Amino acid sequence: MRVKTDTVGRDVGRIVQAVSLMMLISLVVAAVNGEFYTVPAFVVSAVVMAGIGTGLVRRYRGADPPEKREAMVTAATAWALVGILGGLPFVLIAWTIQLNPFPVWMNTPPMDSTTAVFLDPLDAVFESMSGFTGTGLTMAAVEEELPRAIHWWRSFIEWVGGVGVIVLTVAILRRSGGSSGSYTLYESEARSEKIHPSIVTTVREIWKIFVGLTLGSIALFLLTGMPLWDAINHGMTGIATGGFSVHADSIGHYGSPLIEYATVPIMVAGSIAFPIHYLIFKGEVRNFYTDLQTRWVFIWFTVGSLVLTAILYVNGQYATLEETFRVSLFQFVSATSNTGFGSTSIGGGTERVWTAGPTLFACLGMLTGAAAGSTVSGIKLIRVVTLVKGTIWQIQDVFRPQAAIRYLQIGDRRLSEAQAQREYTEATVVFLLWIAFLVIGVAVLLRVLPPTYPLEYVIFDVMSAQSNVGLDSGVTGPAMPETAKAMLIVNMWVGRLEIIPVAVLLGTIVRRLDRSA
Secondary structure, X not given: OOOOHHHHHHHHHHHHHHHHHHHHHHHHHHHHOOOHHHHHHHHHHHHHHHHHHHHHHHHOOOOOOOOHHHHHHHHHHHHHHHHHHOOHHHHHHHHHHHHOOOOHHHOOOOOOHHHHHHHOHHHHHHHHHHHHOOOOOOOOOOHXXXXXXXXXXXXXXXXXXXXXXXXHHHHHOOOOOHHHHHHHHHHHOOOOOOOOXXXXXXXXXXXXXXXXXXXXXXXXXXXXXXXXXXXXXHHHHXXXXXXXXXXXXXXXHHOOHHHHHHHHHHHHHHOOOHHHHHHHHOOOOOHHHHOHHHHHHHHHHHHHHHHHHHHHHHHOOOOOHHHHHHHHHHHHHHHHOXXXXXXXXXXXXXXXXXXXXXXXXXXXXXXXXXXOOOOOOOOOHHHHHHHHHHHHHHHHHOOOOOOOOOEEEEOOEEEEHHHHHHHHHHHHHHHHHHHHHHHHHHHHHHHXXXXXXXXXXXXXXXXXXXXXXXXXXXXXXXXXXXXXXHHHHHHHHHHHOOOHHHHHHHHHHHHHHHHHO
């Protein structure tokens, strides 16, 4: 069936309108920090985004509510457009510093090599897409050199992106089409959980939980001795499982085991589905172990950390068993929660730090991700469970009588044969498409990068981009070829949307080209 482009246009416009409001909040942060030279950049960016959004909404104001196909195309298009337009503050601030057109009281600093990379629009779009998708890979070589306004913008877009730009839009803007249209859009952003019958109430409850968890994360960092500015930024990006830092060495900058251990529960909290947080806050603590996904979050994090500890300990990577365990716990939870904070170096690009074994095992964590309905990406544990149990179920079917009534038990859900086949097929399609895009990304990077980069490091960085993690092995950086940067942008976009909306968008474009040919 034909996708209604007017519906897509209107809803994309509303999403862009909502995101433009983020620029205005950023003005306050810039002014508080005395970085007045950044104010025009945020104002211009807000005007451009609001203008585009309002123009689309007005042009298509009479459009019908979205059905599933329109919602899928809307999600893919909006995330791509927001990722591109979100790069405007990076570009405009960098050019403001370069040109220095303002009087002394505007506090324009001299240009540094880190901020200078954002003079290139592709690097700015990379940083924006990395932020909104909650990835955390960066073009900023020395993050300490960045203005605080850019620190804030990176953290803010990652914080909002952790919940989702469509979730933001549903929360703050009334839309035509009622709650059914809002829920269709909500589902298109790889979400289906509902805390309340009303989707608007559900979204607002999610934001309450998210803000509460963020404030708790900031408080925990402050208690461990982290400076206030650092705690605010790391609290926002930690609970959003995004991983942008204000330091080039991420959490490893502090050299503090206490801070490293304190970061782990924040990353774990971001890995648990919002409905489970809601129930736990209501006093139903048993959901920590009765909920299938939450139970497997703790099992997988524990088993994976111990396995990685064993591998690194046998390799003699670190001086003591405690250090080996701490590094393994931190890096595996960071990888599997898709947070991307780092406490140690995994690789130095062409120079090996971790060998292939621990590097590829961390990739396995990035692939699975954690709970659906949280802020993480990756395949999601519920799909992994569905694939494993569904495959066993399919094999066992060979030995059952044809007349037997078959069910598949997943957690406390007993699926009929039709339901089981549907969910197993969906999980299989997502997995195969996910691997296909991963292979394409690895192939492109191997083609354009020097052959001196180890294969496992290339796989690691592409996996990190597509799982929206942010850990890197020294491959990703401003010196990368432009083609490699563009490919990783695509991987981040595809990974955040869990493949299907992107496939629907590409299919829609191909069909339209066929009809016009």
